[in-house]
Amino acid sequence: MLDFSKAEKGQVDGEAVLVYGFPKRNELDYMQGDAIENYRGTCALTSIANLITQTGTPTSEGEVVNTAIANNWAVNDPSLPASQLGGSNYLQQQTILNNYGIANDVIQGYNETGIANLLRGGRGVMLSVNAGILWNDSNYNGNGGVNHAITLTGAVHNANTGDLMGFYISDSGRGKVNDMTRFVDIDTFRKAADVANAYSIYTRKAVKLWDENIDATGNNNDNNIIGNRGDNVLQGLAGDDTIYAEAGNDIIIGGVGNDTLDGGTGNDTYNFNLGDGNDTIVDTQGVDTIMFGEGIKISDVSITKEGNDLLLTINDQDSILLKIQQKIESLNALCLLMVQCGISTKRTIILMPALKGVFICKVRP
Numbered sequence: 001m002l003d004f005s006k007a008e009k010g011q012v013d014g015e016a017v018l019v020y021g022f023p024k025r026n027e028l029d030y031m032q033g034d035a036i037e038n039y040r041g042t043c044a045l046t047s048i049a050n051l052i053t054q055t056g057t058p059t060s061e062g063e064v065v066n067t068a069i070a071n072n073w074a075v076n077d078p079s080l081p082a083s084q085l086g087g088s089n090y091l092q093q094q095t096i097l098n099n100y101g102i103a104n105d106v107i108q109g110y111n112e113t114g115i116a117n118l119l120r121g122g123r124g125v126m127l128s129v130n131a132g133i134l135w136n137d138s139n140y141n142g143n144g145g146v147n148h149a150i151t152l153t154g155a156v157h158n159a160n161t162g163d164l165m166g167f168y169i170s171d172s173g174r175g176k177v178n179d180m181t182r183f184v185d186i187d188t189f190r191k192a193a194d195v196a197n198a199y200s201i202y203t204r205k206a207v208k209l210w211d212e213n214i215d216a217t218g219n220n221n222d223n224n225i226i227g228n229r230g231d232n233v234l235q236g237l238a239g240d241d242t243i244y245a246e247a248g249n250d251i252i253i254g255g256v257g258n259d260t261l262d263g264g265t266g267n268d269t270y271n272f273n274l275g276d277g278n279d280t281i282v283d284t285q286g287v288d289t290i291m292f293g294e295g296i297k298i299s300d301v302s303i304t305k306e307g308n309d310l311l312l313t314i315n316d317q318d319s320i321l322l323k324i325q326q327k328i329e330s331l332n333a334l335c336l337l338m339v340q341c342g343i344s345t346k347r348t349i350i351l352m353p354a355l356k357g358v359f360i361c362k363v364r365p
Contacts, residue, residue: 012165013185018156019154019155020154022054022153022154028053028151030172031175032061035065036066042061043148043150043173045068045086045096046061046172047126047149047170048100049061049063051097051102051124055102055124055203056207067096067099068092071099073096075088094106103205104202105204106202107201107202108199109199112164113216113223115202116155117225119152119153121227122206122207123202123204125151125152125202126149126152126202127169127200128149128197129146130145130192130195131173133191134188134192135174143196145196145197146196146197150170150171150172150173151170152168153167153168166185166188167184169183216233216234216235217235218241219239220239222257223236223237223239223243225242225243226244227243227244227250227264230247231250232250233251235253235255236253236257237256238255239256241254241257241259242260243259243261244262244264245266246264247266248264249267249268249269251268252269253270253271254270254276257276257277258277259276261279261282263286265286266285269288269289269291271293272290272293272320273293273295273296274294274295274315281321292362292363297363300314301363
């Protein structure tokens with residue numbers, strides 16, 4: 001397991017940069033289609049081999065292709081052209097990773113902030129792109145959508161402004177040595193990756209651990225924001241956002257919209273204000289705090305059992321669904337304290353800490 005507490009310093013186009021990840025992985029495969037005869041469409045399978053290699057288990061394209069063929073997890077009809085043999089969709093790719101014991105998730109659509117944070121948090125990431133745009137060769141544009149897969153090895157930020165400048169990639173499509181650890185500027189990257197049917201697959205566990213704290217803010221769209229094991233401040237703004245903070249003592253602000261929030265391990269704080277909508281919190285580890293904003297009183301919050309979960313309703317308008325992830329027979333299966341900040345009075349709503357998670361709900365005076 002690789003573990004670096006600071007980014008690598010460098011220069012790109014004359015600018016001082018910080019590089020998160022491990023871009024100079026010379027053992028990664030940059031030449032697809034040379035492992036199994038006639039199987040040329042193996043870009044995603046090669047990326048899978050690279051992800052597995054990043055976790056510390058060197059794995060070849062041939063091993064992954066043979067596994068996919070044996071289990072019908074890739075195109076294997078010998079009557080088809082060689083360029084199609086070995087092709088796979090993201091569901092098959094996830095299945096192959098699971099088969100190798102690599103827990104993984106998928107991000108649908110293009111999310112450069114999310115994948116940059118994943119790399120910063122030590123995750124392995126493979127990404128779908130349009131090959132023609134990436135290579136600046138219209139012969140490979142196809143229908144303009146996704147038709148190729150690459151491995152991401154580093155996220156590059158401006159050292160002074162923090163702006164995302166681009167990514168290091170390992171690209172197996174052209175068989176060029178310099179594609180093994182190539183830098184792609186952010187404009188080219190966006191054009192190649194923000195296309196129809198875009199997705200990325202990442203390892204749930206870190207292949208390289210980072211301690212740096214992340215502050216990340218979304219926009220008015222439906223964002224997917226991912227932290228790392230540091231103490232993150234993650235804010236979704238408007239839209240129906242998904243925020244996963246990983247480890248650390250994090251501050252999570254879903255903002256307006258119906259958000260799904262998961263602080264991971266650590267003692268996390270969820271900020272919730274009037275008009276924030278109907279949020280879901282999935283967090284059963286640590287002592288977590290729900291901090292209600294101005295205008296919310298203890299008497300405004302009602303608690304009911306919703307299946308195996310708990311529903312906090314605020315003024316019959318907004319709500320927070322606590323996904324307990326364990327069966328509860330009654331409301332006294334979770335410790336949930338309501339505290340009026342700045343006032344000595346405490347009111348215990350539910351008290352029996354039978355589960356791992358303890359939520360403390362606070363309202364500002």
